[in-house]
Amino acid sequence: MFRVSSPKFDVIAYPPLPREAREVLKGYSVAHFRYGEEKNLLKALEAGTKALIIVGLNIDKDLLSKSRGLRVIIARTDGLDYVDLSSVEEAGICIANQPEAIAESVAEHTLGAVISVMKYINAGHEYVVSGEWFRKGWPSQFRGGLMLGRSLGLLGFGRIGHLLASKFKNLGVSQIYYWSRSRVDRTELVLEAVRLPLKEVFMKSDIVINTLPDTQETHHIITAELLESMPKGGLFVNVGRGGVLKTEDLIKALEIRNDLRVVLDVYEQEPLNPNNPLILKYSRTGKVLLTPHIAGYSEESMRVTALLAALQVKKFFEEGCLWDPAIRGCKQCIDSPPPLKELISKVLRCKE
DSSP states (O other): OOOSSSSOEEEEEEEEEEOOOOOHTSSOOOOOOOOOOHHHHHHHHTTOOEEEEESSSOBBHHHHHHHTTEEEEEEESSTTTBBBBHHHHTTTOEEEEOOOOHHHHHHHHHHHHHHHHHTTTHHHHEEEEEHHHHHHHHHHTTTHHHHHHEEEEEEOOOOHHHHHHHHHHTTTOEEEEESSOOOOOOHHHHHHHEEHHHHHHHHSEEEEEEOOOOOOOTOBBHHHHHHTTOOOOEEEEOSSSSSGGHHHHHHHHHHOOOEEEEEESSSSSOOOOOSHHHHIITTTTTEEOOOOEEETTTHHHHHHHHHHHHOOOOOOOHHHHHBBBBBSSBBBBBBBBOOHHHHHHHHHOOOO
């Protein structure tokens, strides 16, 4: 959007911010760059921009070495896998992410996808629009199941895990199990969740939902054997990261257990190759639902994360603190960000 040589800005936004976020920063000079304008963005950084609000911009040592004057980076995302955090910390730059609204979006997407597979909603829609219902009659193969009385297993019990546990509990899930590096005592008490070893979570849960990131400890941690150990008609969901599960292990489990059901929003290789057996063979059964990494991508979540990012930058400029810094050495604010419901109401009222 900007054709620049070497102007100096207070803030760079990549991509451009929505109107409500711009209003927060109207007292500062802000440059908005679209995807594809990285060269101009780099020129503005080199001129001494103080703050950077980003989605998906690769932040490495080389970029940071050219960013004279940069003091704070705010990611409009939950994950920071495109940021070299050690280099950011070494450069003395503060950084924070915005997981709150994205977690809500992921939880709602997961809930909708699980219900869709259990009730054959997507498969039933295809049956109607393809003309199969007209040609073949009532589909007895689409006998769905109830959420009531099911057991739920969660891999990871952070923001998303807690939201999922609460939402599924309200739908009548009888028992919640979870696997996490540490115990979450308060949530255990409120939701009557039980922490178990990984293998037992799979063996005891009708529905297993992965929310784990792909790290050295979790990479390929979910195996075919774990999936095969699930109860009859078990449903596995991955809304964490694709690298936690090897694709060939998932296909192996589906070959052995034709009663298994699967919901995937993330994959080991993205985008998913159209020749992948998950598409060619299993997507037509009604038991496998595939979405293109969109769980956290809702209109409200994208605009709220932009609004929160703008508020974070303003907070940093005025008070020198962040609400939830991602690295050590950055001052954490004493107060909390505005409630999520309040922010969502704000963006719903604000027309672009």
